[in-house]
Amino acid sequence: MVRSLLLAGCAFGMAAMTTAADARILDPAKAEDALEIGKRTQCGIGDQPAVMHWSGKIYARVQGEPDRHLFDGEGMNIRRCVPVSDPKRGEGYRMVSREIMLFTDPRTGAILREWKNPWTGETVEVMHIANDPVNMRPNFPLDADGKPVPPMTLKRMGEWVLMPLEVPLFYPNPLAGAYQDYVGNQYHAMEIFDFVARADELLDTRHPTAYPAVSWVRLSDWMPWMKMGGRQGQIVFNAMGAKLKSYDELPKLLKDEIAASYPDYTAAPPADDQRPNATTWTEFKKKIDTERAARGPAAAQPAGHP
Template sequence: MTQKIRGVVRGMILGVCLTGSAVAADNVDLTTPEGAIVANRKIQCSTIDNRPVFYTWQGSAFSRRRGEADQLLFKVSGMNVRQCVTIRDEKRGEGYRLVSREIMIYLDPRTGKIMDRWRNPFLGRDVDVMHVANDPVNQPPSFPYSASAKPVARWYGTEITGSWFMNLTIPLFYHNVLQGEYQKYVGGAYHAAEMFNFMGETANLIDGRKDTAAVKVGWVRVSEWLPWMEMQGREGLVYVHAAGKKLNGYEDLSPELKEYIETRAPAYKVPPPGDDTRPNATTWTVFKEQTRPEKLPRGGYR
């Protein structure tokens, strides 16, 4: 799950701990700003400061082009490790900040193995795969009240027959770091959308004795072609459909993810420090950092 959306989603899914180190014994009241904050922090991470929390998801990526059937491009398997730290403000109340880093690997749809080269069916040749490794993916602070002490946090979920669920749709349209400085005139802006479904059991969520909630998640992402696919502006897009859940810990990750982390990205076993101030990373910013720019030759690449 990449891009500015982290700030948007984290801003929508607010949360804060009442003590920063332990949860209250009373059940969480979802009708109050403070209660909504506690519930949403339990969804995102833990009400205990600096406690690592892992999410994972698995799914498939497809192509969509006018006039032809969608194609399964590859499978995906991802993880995010995060932690929350409590922040206190005289007017806005007791809030929190979430810091995280995430990986999503691309898998061969037939073998399920990690792919480092991919046969691009639209080009008829192989390209190098750049797996998602975004560090950090942090949120701005979230509070129950505004700077003028007005309530801003509320529970966005729906409760039915003992269960809760919440959906968020995040349209994205902003300056593309891989394009030039004339996007206002000739286009090229980053254009995508991410759609999330979070769900769980209400009793588990509002239990004041629990510092975190058991959560399942659905995720859909629609975007332009990934930079490493070398599509050179061809018409079409990629959509990813995945499902996942919050885990008990690192050991619950899939064998493929643990292999990737242990051999290529050991820093992803733990979240960033709670006071991390680095700018967020995305697939597009990481690609720019790791790829030498080239001018398109007359006639383009084949």
């Protein structure tokens, strides 16, 4: 879900120590201020990590069928921001993060370990979303040509600032072969983030950061662990959440599962993390490849392979 942030250095520390005499109102039409607004939306104070939490419902959409409420979801992202510098693009920041989303039973709220696929009748193991890392490219006030980055989309409504962000995704599916340009199977999704923040927190530098609420919608292919094969349809996530003031504010369900199964997710990745990003699809491929390797050479071949 939401992308990773990097840990701070002196530049962030100075921003967090703004005095009343130095305070000002940020102008989103100015490239440097727009960058600061983005940082205040996503990052923690100084070198402290930031935690995003969200929860919501997950539906199946299949042509010719009513939509089905398959799961509920409970998720978090822990990130940090570090300053970066470029001779042409100026002073910016980069974000590094990890994120988890648990699939839960809509009736009981319990974390699902197995799920009976209503289309195939097969019971499959549930693989929760646990992506480490989810890092962003550096953000700067200037583009590669040294020109100001276009102003961010903000809408002021009284004491609130609205920040919509649509992220269309279309790239080779890690679970498919090398001929996707010819036969399809690219990963195709859209993620929509709508942030809402108090204007005074977001724009007045007397506040060291902001704590926005966020709506998250994702339309994507089926989760690979659902074992849907080539069946037509997609999965729709609809969740709401907020940036929290500490990890301790997460729901007990999430904290208990992280402690038991994902202990690294109590902290953000290191500031200099250069690992390639993880997705559900890359992590599922690793899982399947490991299981096949453990079963021996014959298991490495797909069913029906000559």
